[in-house]
Amino acid sequence: AEALSTSFRTTLKASPSQKKRVAIIGGGLSGLSCAKYLVDAGHEPVVYEARDVLGGKVSAWQDEDGDWIETGLHIFFGAYPNVMNMFAELGIHDRLQWKIHQMIFAMQELPGEFTTFDFIPGIPAPFNFGLAILMNQKMLTFAEKLQTAPPLLPMLLEGQSFIDAQDELSVTQFMRKYGMPERINEEVFIAMAKALDFIDPDKLSMTVVLTAMNRFLNESNGLQMAFLDGNQPERWCKPSMDYIQQRGGKVLLNSPIQEIVVDPDDGTIQHLLLRSGEKIVADEYVSAMPVDIVKRMLPKRWQNMPYFRQLDELEGIPVINLHMWFNRKLKAVDHLCFSRSPLLSVYADMSVTCKEYKSDTGSMLELVFAPCSPIAGGNINWIGKSDEEIIDATMGELARLFPTEIAKDEKWPATGKQGPMGEAKLVKYAVVKVPRSVYAAIPGRNKYRxxxxxxxPHFTLAGDYTSQKFLGSMEGATLAGKLAAEVIANRAIGNPDKPVKEVQQHIIEAAKTHLAR
Ligand code: FAD
Structure with missing residues (x-):
């Protein structure tokens, strides 16, 4: 990560005559990363963000009480080299609040109790991971632990080639093929799949789990988690924007691009059309929009090109992010918790874990509600339900997780009553639905990224869904933006283009058939 960052300021640095004007569509983490590295390389990027806030899937806004509402509960991992590198370059690395090196799981059979994987300081990877699992007595038996290890060994020995080859299998299919004990699904994989991609393990590609595990097994602090110390638009996006603007770039809000206008004969870009009617002409153009929007924005002339047709194989997954404020402190920990409940993925008491949201009098749980549609593995289309129905269902789950603290049958805040045992009272909530979030990493998707x-010519893709070794994540978005900047910086100094990734034969055939019709 650091070497690539440095190359923008050294080997990829453009002379004044090689400087390019670059129009970047989208001010999420990927668009901002692309612009940041382009200014480092001596170019002049302009980021056009449709909304009045930066950050896309990490965007956040304040409600009438001044409380921050986030698009998603976001966790940083030690194994995020490009994000860590960028934080250091922006001088904001002290904004990450690192938590004790531990994973905390709610116990399904013992409501109100939690169990942990503890990573002992000073023990290097992969032994710290192995030991953390061996030391946990509550989740898997010793025999089950022994049965789990051999199928994962090739990942350590063969590395990426083995990991990539598992993309056609779901987590459940992989487990069965390699004889892993069934219980590991309930104990670990459901929690992991929902945390990594908001879907159940029978839907998730095994490559995703192995990629994550491989990073965690290779880096001693790979699984250590951090929370940003406040809302992302101000604490991360703003310093990125300042960095870009201080070095000659621009970041524009409220600037939706309506159309990519191309030459009808050769398909090259003529200009971008802003919704305001303004035409944007640049030397290079980057799309840093999410894949579902890119598909809708493709000029007709491009739609049947195999490179763009493969995007039909990628689709954003729905997810819901909840904020629930309680009138008193819950017995929460200063960490992320894996709920392991059917409705919820991970959650945290942000009044404890995040400096800006700190409160000594009440708790604010931020929870990721997943899976929330049949394509993600659930059998209820929660994304189409009302906020009240979602909160009611969540209160039921919370009553199970915190049996002595949250009452099950109370209707919150409809009655506004204190629970029968003086339980915590829900005083406010906010529901953020993201009908299309990160691309669904179902089996076989990697080859279409x-x-x-x-x-x-002069059109480059960024965005977390594009080809890079991390799945849809903050690290993936940051790296993808950086790789897009590398394509442009390379081209600007006269180096040959990095090749276009090979498109699957069946996509090429389908495109031909379509053309013949
Ligand atoms: P986006 O964030 O989608 O940015 C795209 C931008 O393009 C948006 O700002 C959008 O407004 C803009 N845009 C779209 N169309 C136009 C247009 N026509 N003109 C101009 N602008 C346009 N990742 C982690 O690493 N850890 C986590 O814990 C984590 N938790 C998550 C929880 C939730 C609930 C969600 C939804 C995501 C989570 N993620 C997490 C994933 C992470 O947020 C994303 O992978 C990442 O932010 C994607 O960045 P991006 O720039 O690729 O896309």
Whole structure:
């Protein structure tokens, strides 16, 4: 990560005559990362963000009480090299609040109790991971632990080639193929799958789990988690924007791009059309929009090109992020918790874990509600339900997780009553639905993730879904933006283009058939 960052200021640095004007569509983490590295390389990027807030899936806004509402509960991992590198470069690394090196799981059979994987300081990877699992007595028996290890060994020995080869299998199929004990699904994989991609393990590609595990097994602090010390638009996006603008770039809010206008004969870009009617002409163009929007924005002339047709295989997964304020402190820990409940993925008491949201009098739980539609593995389309129905269902789950603290049958805040045992009272909530979030990493998707280099001259893709070794995540978005900047910086100094990633034969055939019709 650091070497690539440095290259923008050294080997990839453009001379004044090589400087390019670059129009970047989208001010999420990927668009901002792309612009940041382009200014480092001596270029002049302009980020066009549709909304009045930066950050896309990490965006946040204040309600009428001044409380922050976030699009998603976001966790940083030690194994996020590009994010860590960027935080250091922006001088904001002290904004990450690192938590004790531990994973905390709610116990399904023992409501109100938790169990942990503890990583002992000073023990290097992968032994710290192995030991953390061996030391936990509550989740798997010794025999089950022994049965779990051998199928994972090739990942350590063969590395990425083994990991990539498992993309056609779901987690459940992999487990069965390699004889892993069934209980590991309930104990670990459901929690992991829902945390990594908001879907159940029978839907998730095994490559995703192995990629994460591989990073965690190779880096001693890979699984250590951090929370940002406040809302992302101000604490991360703003310093990125300042960095870009101080070095000659621009970041514009409320600037939705309506159309990519191309030459009808050769398909090259003529300009971007802002919704305001303004035309944007640049030397290079980058899409840092989410995949579902890119598909809708494709000029007709490009739609049947195999490179763009493969995007039909990628689709954003729905997810719901909840904020629930209670009138008193719950017995929460200063960490992320894996709920292991059917409705919820991870949650945290942000009044404890995050400096800006600190409160000594009440708790604010931020919870990720997943899976929330049949494509994610659930059998209820929660994304289509009302906020009240979602909160009611969540209160039921919370009553199970905190049996002595949250009452089950209370209707919150409809009656506003204190629970029968003086339990905590829900005083306010906010529900954020994201109908299309990160791409669904169902089996076989990796081969359709497009390279940043596209077949269209001077048009490059960024965004967490593009081809890079991390799945849809803050690290993936940051790296993808950086790789898109690399494509442009390379081209600007006259180096040959990085090749376009090979497109699957069946996509090429389908495109031909379509053309013949
Ligand atoms: P986006 O964030 O989607 O940014 C795209 C931007 O393009 C948006 O700002 C959008 O407004 C803009 N745009 C779209 N169309 C136009 C247009 N026509 N003109 C101009 N602008 C346009 N990742 C982690 O690493 N750890 C986590 O714990 C984690 N938790 C998550 C929890 C939730 C609930 C969600 C939803 C996501 C979570 N993620 C997490 C994933 C992470 O947020 C994303 O992978 C990442 O932020 C994606 O960044 P991006 O720049 O690729 O896309």
């Amino acid at each position: 497009p390279s940043q280099t596209s077949p269209i």
